[in-house]
Amino acid sequence: MNRTIYLQNTNIKTKKIFRILLATLCICSSASVYAESQAKAVWYRYYDKNGVANISTSVTPAHIKHGYEALDRNMQVVQRAKSYNVEKDLQQSTSRATEIRRLEQDTRLKRAYGNSSVATNKRNELLNNLKQQIALQNQSLKQYQADRITLKRQEMEFYRKGKTIPTALKERIKYNTENIERTKSYIENLQNTYRNTQTYYDDIISRLKKQE
The missing domain is CATH 1.10.287 (Helix Hairpins)
Known part of the structure; x- marks a missing residue:
């Protein structure tokens, strides 16, 4: 009698553990699928100078100019890209080139004088x-x-x-x-x-x- 009760209790515990593991796997699987869907952009939205939203399925020069948001199928933002400023980029490029030249000169001075x-x-x-x-x-x-x-x-x-x-x-x-x-x-x-x-x-x- 006691052995029968013990086996029944063991089976019940095993089933509970199995159900918990199954539920955990389902949750992880769902989270993985959700994360994947979030990371996959379907729409791209930017706002023009008048604040009007423009949405398309691809990134256009206008998107790059104004900065844009990547959206998933549920229209949730999964990524943001800042606006691209040509003049600022050129200034930064010039600044980077100047810094590189300065570092090269410093290296030559170090070799020449110690x-x-x-x-x-x-x-x-x-x-x-x-x-x-x-x-x-x-x-x-x-x-x-x-x-x-x-x-x-x-x-x-x-x-x-x-x-x-x-x-x-x-x-x-x-x-x-x-x-x-x-x-x-x-x-x-x-x-x-x-x-x-x-x-x-x-x-x-x-x-x-x-x-x-």
Whole structure:
């Protein structure tokens, strides 16, 4: 009798477990089918500038321009796509290209100098060399200007005496004037080179420091 009751209870428990497992499988299967149906877009909807909804079975340029929603068979949104802005995309493309170039330049600078200290030493070496050249040219300019004063005095002395200015003196004055102008131009070029070199290396040093 007890064995019969035990077997009956066991069969009842087994049937309950089977029903629970079957129900669980059905629920999972239904959820899977539902999820699949949700993920499958059937309609595509966008709103124009007047807020009017436009629906079609495919994505058109207008959809891309305004941004659109992908809908399933139940008209439920399964995906959203932002509007495409040509000008913004071009700006972003330009910005990305600029960033890539900057990174490439930083990599080359790292290979060339290693660290900011090396670049600083190189800058100082070049600037000191330019300073020396500028100083030498200034000395030459002062000498040419002093010579000019002497030559012009000699010229004025011939004028005062009413004599003809010698050709040799004229040539010396002309040569002196050319040297003064040439030296001034050279000094100006050296000063520009100095400023450009300083700016160039200051940028390099700053970029290297950011990588350290």
